[in-house]
Amino acid sequence: MTNSAVKTLSQLANHEEFIQRHIGPDAAETAAMLSELGVDSMETLIAQTVPAGIRLPKPLATGPAMTEADALAKLKQVASKNKMFKSYIGMGYHPTLTPNVILRNVLENPGWYTAYTPYQPEIAQGRLESLLNFQQLTLDLTGMELASASLLDEATAAAEAMALAKRVTKSKSNLYFISDDVHPQTIDVVKTRAEMFGFDVVVGKAAEADAHDVFGALLQYPSTNGDIRNDSALIAALQAKKAIVAVATDPMALMLLKAPGQLGADVVLGSAQRFGVPMAYGGPHAAFFATRDAYKRSMPGRIIGVSKDRRGNSALRMAMQTREQHIRREKANSNICTAQVLLANIASFYAVYHGPQGLKNIAERIHRSADIFAAGLTAKNVAVVNGHWFDTITFNVANRAEVINRALAAGVNLRTDMADVLAVSFHEATSKADIAELFDIVLGSGHGLTVEALDAAIVSEGSQSIPADLVRTDSVLGHPVFNQYHSETEMLRYIKKLENKDLALNHSMISLGSCTMKLNATAEMIPITWPEFASLHPFVPRDQADGYYEMINELGDWLINITGYDNISMQPNSGAQGEYAGMVAIRKYHESRGEGHRNICLIPVSAHGTNPATAAMTSYDVVLVDCDKSGNIDMADLKAKAAEVGDRLAAIMVTYPSTHGVFEESIRELCDIIHSYGGQVYMDGANMNAQVGLTSPGFIGSDVSHLNLHKTFCIPHGGGGPGMGPIGVKSHLAPFLPNHAVVGIEGTGRNNGAVSAAPFGSAGILPISWMYIAMMGGEGLKLATEYAILNANYMAKKLDPLFPVLYRGTNGRVAHECIIDIRPLKEASGITEMDIAKRLMDFGYHSPTMSFPVAGTLMIEPTESESKAELDKFIEAMSTIRTEIAKVEAGEWTVDNNPLAYAPHTMEDIFDPAWDRAYERQYAAFPAKYVAENKFWPTVTRIDDVYGDRNLICSCPSPEAYR
Structure with a gap:
């Protein structure tokens, strides 16, 4: 061996580095992609992409990268500082026994935790069925007519019940009643929401509720001190005054207690935590929410409905998606972008398993x-x-x-x-x-x-x-699904059957723009089921949670360094909740200065889709700012509108890089303009994966941002939740961060209300982000951002000749995502972005983000964790699809008889004896050679959304369907 080949001990240990396992492309692939882009180095590409004026002057100070083994050992030492006391605290949080078959095969299974929100239902039938079971469970226990597929936690569900009451009531009152024996954390969150909506609140004895003229009321059954009352007469008296009555309840208690629906409740809500979900120091936990069918158009959150596919088979999908906030914007019913799907599935399986x-x-x-x-x-x-x-x-x-x-x-x-x-x-x-x-x-x-x-x-x-x-006298859970999987063998097979219907990250890349479906590494996931993290009640004495505080504080310090802010709140338990907490802080800041008259929020049309709904939730009027033909914020329009609203300007909500996938050169000027009018800059953290280590919101000049830990910092999406959305703020906003009625939080105002039920939100999943940052270190985090930009630009370069890239930055580069324009092809061929999305399923891929933020487009974000080989497979799929579209354009195939129009193809479809298509069966199912090596079969063909909305069924199909 020559001396030049001899390695040091440290060099020999390089194979243990996590960084090279998180980042997809190896050295050869990196060189090939840079060459394709015509640049000689990563530094050159970044210089062409990220404006020089916002580049960080020094590296991140999050410490050196740790190996997986070392990071796990250190975190285990931290976790051991939590004291494992027996808990009888209650208050909506209880020790549970998670069945091991569910623990191992759902909670610890990437087939369940790496899936995306089921907007593409043909490849999500498994989790949709489990969520439909969750809705059936909710309906049976509550005695109501319509249930949703989970909300964030019990307290925010109660706040949503108040908002629903105001939407549907015929009462002219502005007063909301809360019984004083509701859980204190729930009262706290509802009061915060009421303050932002401008509602008045009275907290008093339940028996006194009908002495007030109210538009709604919140009762607890059983109460926080355990008492059980028959409030049917009170509910009727309130309803006689046109009030809408919500009842917060306990699902386990409802196995023995009369259903709140039978007592007359209009809304029933609660936490499904005690159905097999660990306490995890406060979450994540799925809330359930049920109401009358008459209120379905005003219901918050997602509803799973039964429809049919092209072949007439029963098929599930999210019903009434037009209610979602990225579509209805400031007119949305709620801003629950992240539900708690993984936890709702665990609770659902718990009910199925026990029966x-x-x-x-x-x-x-x-x-x-x-x-x-x-x-x-x-x-x-x-x-x-x-x-x-x-x-x-x-x-x-x-x-x-x-x-x-x-x-x-x-x-x-x-x-x-x-x-x-x-x-x-x-x-x-x-x-x-x-x-x-x-x-x-x-x-x-x-x-x-x-x-x-x-x-x-x-x-x-x-x-x-x-x-x-x-006493409950009616039977519940009579549906076959709750009565046939009680042995572990049967349960294991049922879970696997549903998993096989779902496409997740463990099968292929999910290239959703603005959603950053990146690797959720196994080492990051391991700590969440450690008893030291999973078993703690959120309201234990402070000295019993030293490990949690140490982990949370260190993670907070890292995030402060990464974002360039001065303080952080870990309480918001979703990105949407983080937006809300940030806008609450801005409003309280203005009010503290005697400027409560500021009520205008500017929002560029290139901002994240949840922003208008968030602004509306803090009672701000939204004024949209135009973009120019290049996708950048129209600065002339911004200046004109800022001048027009003047001292009424409260804030701007801007996404950076923009949702158009562009690093805009004018971002610092934008911040200066808003500040010159006394407004605050809210920078949406949805696209933080393009900033970490290169720039930061605080350095750019913004005042507050939320961070999607379930995007940039590797908490998995779980099929549509869990999530975490902590907010970073500059020092002047720190006094207005959320506090908590039960557990006081240092560094914020004593009288500030809470935005989530637990003081640190879904604290049980914070170890995931701690592990990610610890194992990447400052240099690794920067590399991740650079590779996210490299992969996106490589994808844009290769796809542009096939599907033109809509927006680019000054030097022709995109940020970490790009938008391809389908509209010209649609005009020429009749093939739509929907057809492309469904055809991609035949290649084993989930569609990119469809028709957002621009109708008729696809937004693609490959992330840093995908190799060039995987990117090339996706590019091959898109190239094949482009060839198919060309055949329709040329008249070789008609617009209604081609592989895109019939996509996706199921096994039943392919073996149909009456095949009369203009293309071969073999080609339909295996359009590329690599597909045959790892074929994913959709279980239903294209679903009829219109039929599902016109025939709304949101409970389990009849028993006959199971025979």
Whole structure:
């Protein structure tokens, strides 16, 4: 071996570096792509793409890259600082037993967690079926007519119920009533939302609700202290005054309690967390939401509906997609861009696996634990506060502090936030030994009680802890799907059957522009199921969450460095929620300066599609700013509109690089113009994957941004959620970041309301982003951005001769995504962007973003994690499709008899004996050689959206369909 070939120990360890595993192209592919673009280096390409005036003067200070093993070891050490106490805190969060078949095959399975929102339903039938099961579960338990496929958490679902009430009520009132026994974090979030909408709120005793003239009311059933009331008369009295009544509830309790729909509720909502989802220090957890069919057009979130495909087969899709905020913009019903699909699927599978009898057994066991505990306390003359209960016993003891200290010494958390009383909430993991331990904690030693004797007495004498008129008498979950998969063998096969119907990142590239479907590395995902992160209640005492605080603070410091801001809030649990929190901070900032009259938000038409809905949620009027023919913000129009609104200007919401895929040269001038009128600059973080390490929002001059951790920072999309949307702010906005009614947050105003139910949002998935940044280091993060830009420009260069690239920057470069224009081809051939999207399924690809932000186009974002080989396969698919379109243009195929018009092709389609197409079966299914090596078969042909909306069915098909 010559000396020139000898490597150092460090060089020999290079194969362990995570960076080269995250970034797709190797050295040879990189050189080939740079050559194709006519540049000699990555530095030259970046210089041609990112304006010099906004380039960072120094590298990121997030530390050196760590190996996977070292990062996992360090994070495990951090996680070990969390104290693993038994939790009886309740308040909507409970320890659960996630069935291992679901844990391994759904939560830990990239076939489930790397899929995208099911906008292309033909290749998403699996998760759509699971979500339809979730809706059926919700309908059965709540007794309502229409359910959605999940919202972000219980508190934001309650806020959405208030907004729905205002939309549909005939009352002229501006007052909303909240019962004072609703969970405190829910009250907090609803009050914040009400303030932004300009609604008045009164919090009081439930019995006093109909003493007020209100447009709506929120009740809790069972209440936060565990009490159970029959509020049917109150609900009727409120409805007689035209009020809309929402009831927040517990799905496990509804296995034993009369459905809120039977009590007359207009809206029923809650958290599905205790259906097998870990507490995870607050989330992610799927909320459920159900209402009357009459309110379907005003319902927030997504609804899964039953339609049919071209062959007449039953097929599922998202119903009434025109309600979504990127389409309706400021007129949207809500801004829930990220649902909690992965968690809704887990809850759905939990119900399928246990079935109605299994769930009832779990509920009865929880309830029996509460009955035994209450009986023991009563026998020892301890005052039980709530006269009825499902799982929560609130009680009064003279030696409150002593009891709390005994509990902490035993590694047990009681609920201690209510004045003068304590509470214990039982859960499915509670054992007889746990109940005995609780007696020792509350009563001290020598109390003489035994769980067995108390249990026997209840069996003998019966229980009246649920009022007779609130005992559930109707059967639930009678559909076959909840009654046939109770063995692990059957459950495993059902999960696999659904997974096989879905195309996810573990099959092929998902090149969605503005959605950054990048690698969710296995090492990043491992920590989320560690008990030290997964098992913590969000309201544990501060010293029990030291590991979480250390991880959150370090991640926050890294994100502050990456964004160029001064402070950050981790509370928003989706990108849309982050936008909202940022705009709330801007509004509160203006109000603090006596400038509450500022009510105009400028939004360029090239901004992210959720922005107008967010501005509307903070009661800002939206004024759109035009773009020029090159896709850049029209600065003359911006100046004119800023001058026109003058001191009414509150903010601009701008996306950078723009959603048109361009780094605009005028961005700093834009910031200066807005600031000159006293406005604030909100820079949408959707396209942060093109900024990290090269520039930053704070350096450019903006005041606040949200970060889509489920885009740039590798939290997976999960089929349409989870997500996280923390916001970075400049120092003057820091006092207006969200706080929390239960867990105070340092560095923000004491009286600020919350925007999410948990203080740090979906904290349980933050370890994913921590791992990503730790393993990439500052230099790796910059490389990721550079390769995202390289891959996008290579894609644009190769596709442009086939489908013209619509917008480019000053030097002819695109940012990290590009828009290709289908409109000329549509005019010449009749083939649409929809046809191309569906034909791509035959090649095993998910469509790029369709008709957004420009109708009749496709927006492509390949990400840094895709190799040149994968990009070339996609380019080959698009080239083949272009050839097919040319045959339609030339008249060789008619516009209604060609592979694009019939796409996608299912196996049933291909083997149809009555094949009468103008093209061969073999070509339909295998249009490129590589397709045969890894064929993905769509399970339904093209779905009829119009039929589905005209015949809206959002529950499981009839049992006959399963036979």
